[in-house]
Amino acid sequence: MKELKALPLEGIIPxxxxxxxxxxKRFKQLQYADGILSYIFDNKLQFFKVDEMGLHALCKHDIxxxxxxxxxxxxxxxxxxxVHDENGLFWIKLKEEILFVNLIRLTxxxxxxxxxxxxxxxxxAKARQFAFIKGNGLYLLDxxxxxxxVYESDNDAITAGQTAARDEFGNEKGTxxxxxxxxxxxxxxxxxxxxxYPLVDIEDPIxxxxxxxxxxxxxxSEETTLGIYDxxxxxxxxxxxxxxxxxxxxxxxxxxxxNQLTAAELTRDQQHCRLNLxxxxxxxxxxxxxxxxxxxxxxxxxxxxxxxxxxxxIWQSRRNGFNHPYLCSIDHRDTTQLFNLDNEMTRLVGFxxxxxxxxxxxxxxxxxxxxxxxxxxxxxxxxxxEMVSGTHKATLLNDGWFIxxxxxxxxxxxxxxxxxxxxxxxxAESTSPLxxxxxxxxxxxxxxxxxxxxxxxLVKPHNFDEKEKYPMVCYFYGGPHVQLIxxxxxxxxxxxxxxxxxxGFLVFTIDPRGSANRGKxxxxxxxxxxxGPQIEDxxxxxxxxxxxxAYIDRNRIGVNGWSFGGFISTSLMLKAGDLFxxxxxxxxxxxxxxxxxxxxxRYMQTxxxxxxxxxxxxxxxxxxxxxxxxxxxHCNTDPVVLWQNSLNLLKQAVTDDKxxxxxxxxxxxxxxxxSKRVHLMKKIRNYFVDNL
Numbered sequence: 001m002k003e004l005k006a007l008p009l010e011g012i013i014p015x016x017x018x019x020x021x022x023x024x025k026r027f028k029q030l031q032y033a034d035g036i037l038s039y040i041f042d043n044k045l046q047f048f049k050v051d052e053m054g055l056h057a058l059c060k061h062d063i064x065x066x067x068x069x070x071x072x073x074x075x076x077x078x079x080x081x082x083v084h085d086e087n088g089l090f091w092i093k094l095k096e097e098i099l100f101v102n103l104i105r106l107t108x109x110x111x112x113x114x115x116x117x118x119x120x121x122x123x124x125a126k127a128r129q130f131a132f133i134k135g136n137g138l139y140l141l142d143x144x145x146x147x148x149x150v151y152e153s154d155n156d157a158i159t160a161g162q163t164a165a166r167d168e169f170g171n172e173k174g175t176x177x178x179x180x181x182x183x184x185x186x187x188x189x190x191x192x193x194x195x196x197y198p199l200v201d202i203e204d205p206i207x208x209x210x211x212x213x214x215x216x217x218x219x220x221s222e223e224t225t226l227g228i229y230d231x232x233x234x235x236x237x238x239x240x241x242x243x244x245x246x247x248x249x250x251x252x253x254x255x256x257x258x259n260q261l262t263a264a265e266l267t268r269d270q271q272h273c274r275l276n277l278x279x280x281x282x283x284x285x286x287x288x289x290x291x292x293x294x295x296x297x298x299x300x301x302x303x304x305x306x307x308x309x310x311x312x313x314i315w316q317s318r319r320n321g322f323n324h325p326y327l328c329s330i331d332h333r334d335t336t337q338l339f340n341l342d343n344e345m346t347r348l349v350g351f352x353x354x355x356x357x358x359x360x361x362x363x364x365x366x367x368x369x370x371x372x373x374x375x376x377x378x379x380x381x382x383x384x385x386e387m388v389s390g391t392h393k394a395t396l397l398n399d400g401w402f403i404x405x406x407x408x409x410x411x412x413x414x415x416x417x418x419x420x421x422x423x424x425x426x427x428a429e430s431t432s433p434l435x436x437x438x439x440x441x442x443x444x445x446x447x448x449x450x451x452x453x454x455x456x457x458l459v460k461p462h463n464f465d466e467k468e469k470y471p472m473v474c475y476f477y478g479g480p481h482v483q484l485i486x487x488x489x490x491x492x493x494x495x496x497x498x499x500x501x502x503x504g505f506l507v508f509t510i511d512p513r514g515s516a517n518r519g520k521x522x523x524x525x526x527x528x529x530x531x532g533p534q535i536e537d538x539x540x541x542x543x544x545x546x547x548x549x550a551y552i553d554r555n556r557i558g559v560n561g562w563s564f565g566g567f568i569s570t571s572l573m574l575k576a577g578d579l580f581x582x583x584x585x586x587x588x589x590x591x592x593x594x595x596x597x598x599x600x601x602r603y604m605q606t607x608x609x610x611x612x613x614x615x616x617x618x619x620x621x622x623x624x625x626x627x628x629x630x631x632x633x634h635c636n637t638d639p640v641v642l643w644q645n646s647l648n649l650l651k652q653a654v655t656d657d658k659x660x661x662x663x664x665x666x667x668x669x670x671x672x673x674x675s676k677r678v679h680l681m682k683k684i685r686n687y688f689v690d691n692l
Contacts, residue, residue, distance in 0.1 A: 004438040004462070012498040015677040020076075022437075024412035024430040024489060027405060029080055032395055036084040037403075041415075041428055045080065047088050047103050052399040055417065059088055059103050069106060070099060083125050093121055098130070100143075112145045120161060122173065126181030127231060133161045138175070138186055140231075150184065150229045151236050157192040157213065164189050164224045166215075168598040169250035169266065170301035178258040183280055184229040185252055185261060188238070193220040199637045202666060212639050217593055217600035218607040221246045226263055228280055239278045240285040243267060248598070251275065253303040255330075256310040260286065262303070270297040270602045275304065275315070277330065289330050290315060296527045297602045304328070307351050307377075314338075314358065316348060318520045325358055327377055338379050344517045346370055350396035355420050359396045363517050365389065368444070368455055369487040372404060374420045384418065391488040403427070407489045409442070438462040440501035442491045449540055450533070452513060452522060455485040456541060458549075459497040459507040466549075471556035471692045472506040474542060474580075476572075478534040479564030480523055480603070483516040484509050496560070499685055505692075506552060508545060512537035528613045530592065530603045531571055538568065539576050555581070558692045560684060562586035562671060563641060570619055570630070570649070577627030582691045584684050586633040587670055590619040590645040620649060624656040629691045631661035633680070635668035661687070 010016035028040040037048040037055065043063045048055040067074045073094045083089040088103030093114075098121070100110040120133040121141075130141040137152025138161030151160040162174045164187040176185040197214035200207050215221045223245040227236045241247070243265045251264035259280055266273045273292040278285055292298045304313040315326045320337060323345045327336040338358065339345060349359040349372075358375040364383075365371065371385040372392045385392050390408030397403065404416045404424075413430040441460040446453050461470070475496055477484055486492040497507040511518075513533040514526040525533045546552045559580050561569040566588030573583035592600050592614055593607055607614045615621070634646040646662070653660045663683060665672050672680040 002436070005436055007434070007437050007439070007498060007502065009499060009681065010678055013495040013678045013681050015674045017675065022433050024407075024433060025428075026413050026430065027403075027415060027428070030395055030403070030405075031082045031084075032397055032403075033082075033084040035398055036082060036086070037397060038080075038082045038090070040080075045103070047082075049086060050397045050399070050401060054401065058086065061103060061106060065106060066101070069101065069108065070094075081123065083123075085125070091123060110143060112141065112143065114141070120173070120175070122175045122177065124177040124181045124184075127177065127184075128181075129231075131161060131175045131177070131184055131186070133159075133174075136160065136162075140184075148234075150186065151188065151227055153188075155190075155192065157194075158188065158190045160188050160227070161186045162189065163187070164222070165248050165250070165598045166596055169248055169264075169299065170303070171250055176252045176254070176261075178254045178261075178280070179256065180258050182231055183254070183258065184231065185254070186227050186229065187249065188225050188227050190223040191215075194222055195219060197642065199639065199643075201637065210637075214639075214642065215597040217595055217597055217604065219597070221268060221597045224249050226252065226278075228261070228283060230281070237281070237283040239263060239283045241265065242274065242276060242285055242288075251300050251303040253306065253313075254280070256306050256308075262289070264300045266298070266300060268597075268601070269605070270299065271295065273298050273300050275300075289333065290328055290335070292317060292319065296524050299602065302348065305348065305351055307353070314348065314351060316345070321521060322519045325360065325375065336379070338375050338377070339373070339381055340379070341381075342519075344519050346517055349394045349402070352396060352398070352400055352420060354398070355400050357420055359384075359394055359402055359420065361392060361394060366487070367446070367453065367518060368483070368485050368491075384420070384422070389487060391486055408487055409444075409489065409491050412489045438502075439490075440464075440493065440498060440507075442493045442497075444485065444487075444491050447541070447544060449544070450513070450537055452518075454537060454541065455511050456545065457485045457491055457493070457509045458545065459493055459501050461501045461504055461506070466551045468551060469553040470504070470506045470551055471558070471688075472508055472545075472552050473500050473558040473560055473688055473692070474508045474538070475565075476509065476534075476538060476559060476561045476568045477563075477565040478512045478514055478531075478538070478561075478568050480514055480526075481516050482564075483511055485511050495681065496684075499681055500688065503685055503689055505688065508542065510537065510541045512541075526603055528604060528610050529616070530600075530613070531567060531617045534568060535571055535575060538572060539579060542579060556692050558582035558584075558688050560584045560586075560688075562588075564589065566632075566641070567619075570632070571617075571622075573628060573630045574619060574622035574625050577625060581628040582688060583628065583630045584633065584687055585630065585646075586680075586684075587635065587638055587641045588619075588632065588646060588649075589641050590649045592617055594642055594645055594648075596640075620652040623649060623652045623658055623660075626653070626656075626658045626660070629661070629687075631663060631687050633663045633665065633683070635665045635670065635672065637667060638670050640670040 011018035011022040030039040047058040080090045098112040122131040136159045138150040140148045174187040191213040194213040194215045196211045198209045226239045246268045248266040254261045274288045275290040302316045306313045325338045343363045347361040375381040393405040395403040400420045415428040443458045559569045566585040569585040632646045
């Protein structure tokens with residue numbers, strides 16, 4: 001038998017020099033709009049027209065040819081933005097210019113000079129202009145290189161066109177073009193009352209301070225409104241916001257006729273949401289078309305999807321306990337639930353106007369799989385997935401066509417071209433790049449734990465022998481919006497698990513109460529008690545797996561996590577030191593009073609309303625209980641979880657005469673990405689090897 005090779009660390013850690021070599025070939029930069037589909041696969045950019053007959057190839061180019069045309073600034077991370085016309089145009093942003101490239105002829109059609117500090121480029125083909133951010137202002141750039149100001153304040157604390165609410169509530173950008181390109185809506189955010197927080201840059205001999213606005217829980221928050229710029233008369237109109245100044249805005253969408261737009265107004269306590277309709281020309285409030293209320297919290301994240309002539313729209317809501325689509329009327333406040341399985345809809349892919357059907361991704365048939373359903377407007381739904389035990393990701397095209405990207409524990413990657421009526425053909429399929437290498441074994445299972453079905457994953461070293469005793473490292477996160485155990489390739493086993501299994505460790509993971517895709521009740525267990533149910537689940541799960549698996553050495557159990565996982569890892573080391581002997585916590589929240597308003601107040605309310613909850617999860621109160629070895633890691637310029645969190649814990653450790661190891665990654669933000677991530681992973685691995 002041929003001897004298996006060991007996986008190189010640079011091949012299993014994202015950012016490593018050989019990482020791409022050990023990943024299945026996948027579609028990259030898949031884009032679709034207006035009948036034009038494009039994607040990169042197997043180092044080739046392919047471009048198609050889509051009609052009722054299917055895909056019609058327009059051109060295919062090797063990425064090396066495009067790189068040669070564009071020059072050395074092109075890298076694998078460079079994004080190609082298709083313009084979606086049959087001429088094969090795409091635009092690409094380089095450091096100091098934007099290029100328009102014709103894929104059919106493989107020529108550069110236009111070059112537009114830009115400044116290196118301009119950002120947030122948002123192109124509209126009908127307007128033939130880019131919206132972009134310069135400083136705290138919002139500007140337009142036409143194809144001739146001419147710029148024009150949309151809005152800018154003399155107050156640096158007031159920004160235009162930037163994302164609002166620190167990217168919460170689905171706010172991934174701050175500009176929104178109308179369908180016809182004649183209007184541009186944009187956030188204007190006033191952070192004058194938000195605390196200035198210093199991040200220190202040590203690159204120069206004399207360290208410099210870069211201040212950011214950081215709204216801590218219970219403190220003053222940002223005040224956001226929505227401006228609408230008319231490209232014809234070059235005037236800005238602001239909407240008549242109905243709520244308080246600190247209420248959040250999200251779910252921005254123009255109606256099909258572009259005469260109106262929606263904006264969801266969410267109260268700061270996040271218990272009341274109103275989807276309001278505004279006149280585009282005047283900004284005048286017209287009416288509330290939908291309301292969401294919850295005595296704990298409601299979290300709107302998705303703009304309404306208008307159908308037909310715009311009198312009806314699809315809205316996503318958890319009002320019945322699971323995220324489901326609802327058919328709503330803009331005229332009468334009518335709402336009809338379109339899907340009634342007790343499963344979470346993880347994504348509304350889109351609405352096909354020809355077939356009058358929704359395409360959705362949904363947790364099914366088990367809690368770690370995702371399947372596809374078509375849903376008609378009368379509430380009838382059909383399972384579309386050819387293979388339901390796995391993970392499906394869809395892109396809706398036109399004329400009933402959609403792309404289905406599928407993977408499962410045994411299938412690395414397969415892409416099917418499908419129709420809503422059931423027709424399927426395979427576009428691409430990848431083989432495993434790990435053939436010939438020694439890989440860990442992954443076990444997936446479920447338990448009834450604390451009244452819920454809880455998923456676990458146990459990764460075992462290659463050549464595992466159940467007669468031996470193994471140390472075990474737990475990889476935990478546990479926060480909302482994240483699900484670690486999935487029925488994708490290798491069951492979601494990733495670089496950290498590969499690395500630790502290679503070093504002779506078992507690696508254990510669960511998705512506890514509070515984590516994603518299990519419905520409202522499962523998530524809201526953590527309300528006013530963030531971390532409490534998770535800690536209970538983690539301790540119970542580790543004890544149970546140790547009871548069931550005689551090969552686990554109970555005296556050698558460690559825990560690792562980053563961000564929310566760093567909070568969990570630190571909590572377990574301080575509160576369950578008899579069980580966990582060694583811990584590594586990266587970028588940890590150690591005091592929720594120091595974390596941002598939008599996230600923290602959703603789950604914990606304010607410190608004033610919930611002082612006991614904040615005190616119970618202030619980890620400085622438990623440092624004196626530390627028994628094992630704990631290493632904290634933080635990036636000194638972290639704008640998400642402030643460096644102050646781990647520094648305060650270190651200060652308390654001195655007061656309590658406890659030794660905590662510490663490592664700082666200088667100049668990195670919230671985590672270490674890119675090639676230097678290998679350095680971070682080596683540090684974590686070595687700490688467990690040395691101490692466990």
